[in-house]
Amino acid sequence: MKADVLIVGGGIMGCATAIELARKNKSVIIFEKDVPGRHASGHNSGGVRCQGRDVREIPLAIEARTMWDHHPNTVNSDCGFYVSPRLRLAESDADMEVLAKREATLKSLGYDHEVLVDRAEVLRLSPHVADHVVGGLACYTDGLANPLLTSKAYAATARAEGVTILSHTRVVEAAATAGGFRVRTSCGKVYEGETLVNGTGAWAGRFSAMLGDPLPVYAAAPTMMVTDRVPGMMSGTSLGLTSRLLGLMAASNGTIIVGGGYRSPLDLEKEKIWIDPMQMTKAAQIMTEILPGLGQAQMIRCWTAFEGCIKDKVPVVGASTKVPGLFHVCGFSAHGFQLAPMMGRVVSQLVLGQQPELPLDAFRPDRFSETKAQA
Amino acid sequence: MKNRYDAIIIGAGPAGLACSTELADKGLEVAVLDEQAAPGGQIYRNISKTSARQRAILGPDYTAGLELIRAFTEATVDYLPQTRVWQAEAAGEVFFSHDNRSGRFQAPFLALNTGAMERPVPFPGWTLPGVMTCGGMSNLYKDSTLVPREPVVLAGSGPLLWLVAEHLLALEAPIAAILDTTPLKQMLTAMPELPAALRRAGYLFKGVKMIAAVQLAARKAKVPMYRQVSGLRAEGDGRVERVKASCRGRELSFEASTLLVHEGIIPNTALLRQVGCRHSWNPVQRYWHPQVDASGKTSLGSVYVAGDGTFVHGAKAAELKGRLTGLTIARELRRLTEPDYRRQAAEVQAELQEELLPRPYIDALYAPRKDLFTISDETTVCRCEGVTAGRIRELVEQGYTDHNEIKSIIRCGMGPCQGRMCGSAVMELVAEGSGRSPEETRQMRLRPPIKPVSLQELANATLGEPDES
Amino acid sequence: MNRGNSTFTRSEPLSGDDTITIFFEETACEVPAGVTVAAALLGHDDHHFCRSAADQEKRAPHCLMGVCFECLVEIDGVKNRQACLEPVREGMQVKRQHEPVDESK
Ligand SMILES: Cc1cc2nc3c(=O)[nH]c(=O)nc-3n(C[C@H](O)[C@H](O)[C@H](O)COP(=O)(O)OP(=O)(O)OC[C@H]3O[C@@H](n4cnc5c(N)ncnc54)[C@H](O)[C@@H]3O)c2cc1C
Numbered sequence: 001m002k003a004d005v006l007i008v009g010g011g012i013m014g015c016a017t018a019i020e021l022a023r024k025n026k027s028v029i030i031f032e033k034d035v036p037g038r039h040a041s042g043h044n045s046g047g048v049r050c051q052g053r054d055v056r057e058i059p060l061a062i063e064a065r066t067m068w069d070h071h072p073n074t075v076n077s078d079c080g081f082y083v084s085p086r087l088r089l090a091e092s093d094a095d096m097e098v099l100a101k102r103e104a105t106l107k108s109l110g111y112d113h114e115v116l117v118d119r120a121e122v123l124r125l126s127p128h129v130a131d132h133v134v135g136g137l138a139c140y141t142d143g144l145a146n147p148l149l150t151s152k153a154y155a156a157t158a159r160a161e162g163v164t165i166l167s168h169t170r171v172v173e174a175a176a177t178a179g180g181f182r183v184r185t186s187c188g189k190v191y192e193g194e195t196l197v198n199g200t201g202a203w204a205g206r207f208s209a210m211l212g213d214p215l216p217v218y219a220a221a222p223t224m225m226v227t228d229r230v231p232g233m234m235s236g237t238s239l240g241l242t243s244r245l246l247g248l249m250a251a252s253n254g255t256i257i258v259g260g261g262y263r264s265p266l267d268l269e270k271e272k273i274w275i276d277p278m279q280m281t282k283a284a285q286i287m288t289e290i291l292p293g294l295g296q297a298q299m300i301r302c303w304t305a306f307e308g309c310i311k312d313k314v315p316v317v318g319a320s321t322k323v324p325g326l327f328h329v330c331g332f333s334a335h336g337f338q339l340a341p342m343m344g345r346v347v348s349q350l351v352l353g354q355q356p357e358l359p360l361d362a363f364r365p366d367r368f369s370e371t372k373a374q375a
Numbered sequence: 376m377k378n379r380y381d382a383i384i385i386g387a388g389p390a391g392l393a394c395s396t397e398l399a400d401k402g403l404e405v406a407v408l409d410e411q412a413a414p415g416g417q418i419y420r421n422i423s424k425t426s427a428r429q430r431a432i433l434g435p436d437y438t439a440g441l442e443l444i445r446a447f448t449e450a451t452v453d454y455l456p457q458t459r460v461w462q463a464e465a466a467g468e469v470f471f472s473h474d475n476r477s478g479r480f481q482a483p484f485l486a487l488n489t490g491a492m493e494r495p496v497p498f499p500g501w502t503l504p505g506v507m508t509c510g511g512m513s514n515l516y517k518d519s520t521l522v523p524r525e526p527v528v529l530a531g532s533g534p535l536l537w538l539v540a541e542h543l544l545a546l547e548a549p550i551a552a553i554l555d556t557t558p559l560k561q562m563l564t565a566m567p568e569l570p571a572a573l574r575r576a577g578y579l580f581k582g583v584k585m586i587a588a589v590q591l592a593a594r595k596a597k598v599p600m601y602r603q604v605s606g607l608r609a610e611g612d613g614r615v616e617r618v619k620a621s622c623r624g625r626e627l628s629f630e631a632s633t634l635l636v637h638e639g640i641i642p643n644t645a646l647l648r649q650v651g652c653r654h655s656w657n658p659v660q661r662y663w664h665p666q667v668d669a670s671g672k673t674s675l676g677s678v679y680v681a682g683d684g685t686f687v688h689g690a691k692a693a694e695l696k697g698r699l700t701g702l703t704i705a706r707e708l709r710r711l712t713e714p715d716y717r718r719q720a721a722e723v724q725a726e727l728q729e730e731l732l733p734r735p736y737i738d739a740l741y742a743p744r745k746d747l748f749t750i751s752d753e754t755t756v757c758r759c760e761g762v763t764a765g766r767i768r769e770l771v772e773q774g775y776t777d778h779n780e781i782k783s784i785i786r787c788g789m790g791p792c793q794g795r796m797c798g799s800a801v802m803e804l805v806a807e808g809s810g811r812s813p814e815e816t817r818q819m820r821l822r823p824p825i826k827p828v829s830l831q832e833l834a835n836a837t838l839g840e841p842d843e844s
Numbered sequence: 845m846n847r848g849n850s851t852f853t854r855s856e857p858l859s860g861d862d863t864i865t866i867f868f869e870e871t872a873c874e875v876p877a878g879v880t881v882a883a884a885l886l887g888h889d890d891h892h893f894c895r896s897a898a899d900q901e902k903r904a905p906h907c908l909m910g911v912c913f914e915c916l917v918e919i920d921g922v923k924n925r926q927a928c929l930e931p932v933r934e935g936m937q938v939k940r941q942h943e944p945v946d947e948s949k
């Protein structure tokens with residue numbers, strides 16, 4: 001079977017790219033070894049945040065944020081999205097300085113989405129935070145969405161646009177040919193396409209190696225936790241910290257989704273993740289310090305998923321310099337969910353040979369060899 | 376406190392008691408962790424404290440546990456009652472909550488003998504206060520001699536329904552009706568299994584005799600009994616006031632303030648799924664159970680399961696399975712020579728074989744009936760999150776066939792019980808709507824903590840590596 | 845003995861030494877020593893133990909074996925105790941777990 005574009009990985013990156021390409025009359029096949037949304041895209045914490053992003057990502061994130069408002073039109077679902085301002089708390093004057101610097105840097109670059117706020121404003125946004133909190137940096141437009149609903153909506157839209165999604169179909173071999181690419185699947189079938197998109201998430205390191213363009217993407221298992229309902233505790237504001245690991249998201253049903261950098265041990269080969277209960281104890285300690293009223297709340301459960309990470313924490317988005325016709329969209333390092341709608345746009349532009357609407361230089365796949373050379 | 380052992384046994388029911396006593400006998404250091412305040416599990420609940428009258432009412436099947444408890448009490452084991460295990464790992468770690476503190480134990484072998492639970496079957500009104508399970512009623516009586524003093528209806532299928540009816544009749548509780556939901560057809564389906572069952576006729580007839588005696592007593596007490604009952608529902612304002620059902624076209628209605636339900640027993644696999652051992656689907660009993668070998672060894676090697684947790688076989692079999700697991704772990708730890716192991720295990724196995732002879736007949740007779748999960752759209756399925764069957768059907772219609780995904784979208788199975796109460800029904804609704812057997816769908820995943828733990832307790836916990844000892 | 849609105853009764857009488865006093869919603873109740881909190885309350889006032897956190901419906905023990913989490917009460921200031929697993933102690937303060945109304949809805 002043939003298609004213009006072969007996409008490996010049915011996560012939100014693969015599906016978002018497929019939708020845009022199909023809308024430009026390209027034929028697309030997505031290969032997904034499980035089902036769309038089984039991994040990071042369906043099981044992340046649903047944070048749609050511009051707050052705290054690497055400055056290189058900000059232009060994309062700001063554009064992506066407006067796309068989150070239009071999902072009912074673009075993917076026929078609101079994706080469970082709602083605004084929950086994200087407030088990064090300063091626990092000391094030193095923290096406050098860090099936040100002030102961040103605000104200044106953003107201002108100098110022309111961004112105003114993160115605003116330094118004093119304790120009074122912190123208390124207005126989140127009345128139950130502890131006494132030691134001195135202020136914060138607020139991003140009023142950040143929000144939360146339902147990741148599974150979102151990835152399913154993207155997959156359904158892709159299908160509706162004519163994309164073929166092959167679930168339970170792993171790409172076991174992929175190689176460049178004279179006319180493009182040939183891939184062989186775990187179902188024993190062979191497919192051909194002019195271009196190939198690598199949206200394999202946590203598996204991107206291996207997949208890129210298979211194609212002769214190895215990327216330093218490694219698998220990690222960000223670990224999330226969720227509490228029982230603690231209505232009123234968060235007042236709809238999601239919280240982060242400046243110098244400690246913690247992210248608390250105010251779910252609309254009154255529970256708190258807890259994350260912010262906890263990782264669990266994993267075995268990518270066996271697709272097994274062990275949840276380390278020490279993560280829960282660490283998170284619980286900080287949580288009860290930040291929101292002293294939470295002592296009686298309960299941890300109901302943890303979850304984790306595989307994510308592809310890169311040391312410099314920004315993704316790889318761009319054309320392979322080694323294999324013509326190969327495009328990477330991976331290595332989102334636990335913050336790709338928010339960016340996904342925009343990734344679909346820019347990657348499709350790359351595939352179509354157009355100039356991407358926003359510069360992607362910072363995400364070039366060959367940036368690693370460069371830094372090595374410099375070092 | 377000591378925190379490294381040769382084996383950690385979770386559950387102090389017949390399987391856990393027998394298993395740990397066997398291990399202690401062989402000089403091994405074992406810890407026994409159980410949620411309840413006293414050993415005995417569900418069947419022998421509170422057995423060391425029940426009165427002579429309670430024991431007379433509950434009969435020899437209950438007092439059979441006394442000997443087990445005596446042996447356990449005399450054995451040298453570290454027994455931690457009122458201890459909720461919230462995570463176990465194949466590497467031998469067990470995390471638990473005891474006295475509002477979290478702790479961690481370690482051992483090369485784990486035996487997760489977490490037993491069985493009653494099959495939760497949603498029907499209209501099942502969330503009303505006053506709707507309890509038959510097993511729950513039995514526990515209540517064992518704990519405290521409580522019996523209903525206002526009209527009570529018993530409804531369902533299976534020996535436990537009749538056993539509880541027997542106790543309530545003996546205690547002169549005001550039974551408003553007994554509604555047997557076993558379809559007639561099932562009696563015929565079970566027939567081929569009867570010859571094997573008859574080889575252990577004593578056991579079988581005991582059961583048959585018990586049910587016959589209860590029915591006779593009920594007739595004498597003028598308790599109305601109905602067969603082939605369907606369409607059960609409970610009604611009332613904030614609690615049960617009426618129980619309704621239909622019986623072969625006839626509408627039934629009873630004033631009652633308690634409704635006791637029972638639709639069979641299924642393995643309680645919560646901890647087993649969390650630890651990650653492999654499970655199989657049994658299409659007759661319609662439940663998932665861990666894959667174990669004769670000794671109770673799971674796919675994880677260092678993790679064993681004994682008792683009803685492997686497959687529901689009853690108390691005596693659970694005890695024997697526990698003993699076998701104990702012997703096997705003792706051999707693995709080189710406290711039993713191979714010949715000694717073979718001899719001792721063979722004895723237990725022979726007894727177990729005999730015990731299991733009538734099971735296929737009983738299992739076929741009381742297999743969940745076809746229409747058991749005919750749930751109306753308005754019925755609440757997930758009690759914790761208030762999710763109705765209609766909502767779940769909508770998702771199944773949209774193509775969702777994975778409870779894990781359905782849960783992520785409408786929260787059914789996300790509450791404190793972590794899907795223990797809605798799991799069976801969601802699985803059946805998916806099967807009904809998609810035409811796929813549960814075997815072809817993904818089993819519902821359980822993630823730690825499998826029992827909620829307060830943040831304060833977690834914040835205070837020091838769960839570092841256990842000390843060497 | 846204050847039997848409140850219970851629809852259950854003890855089938856065996858208790859002698860005075862076998863009872864202890866616990867407080868349910870601040871009312872003293874004499875209950876048999878050694879029983880679970882669920883049994884004590886069901887023998888006293890079984891109307892409901894808690895409300896569903898999702899929809900505020902009244903809930904009471906269903907399984908009495910630690911599975912359903914419908915018997916959650918506050919014991920001595922600690923919330924979310926499973927009453928069917930917790931034995932009574934002299935002077936124990938038990939409260940119904942009323943989840944406040946969810947503000948976000
Ligand atoms: C726990 C967690 C929390 C997170 N929280 C946030 C957050 O709050 N905000 C945010 O913006 N981001 C968050 N993220 C990051 C975000 O989820 C990811 O960056 C994003 O979903 C990546 O999408 P993807 O399509 O690249 O990856 P995936 O969704 O993992 O998709 C990759 C797919 O490729 C398939 N695949 C791999 N190899 C093959 C092969 N050979 N053949 C066929 N198929 C293959 C896999 O099965 C998988 O489905 C979080 C991530 C995790 C894990």
Ligand code: FES
Nearest residue numbers: 908912913915928
């Ligand atoms: S009554 Fe079910 S958990 Fe207590």
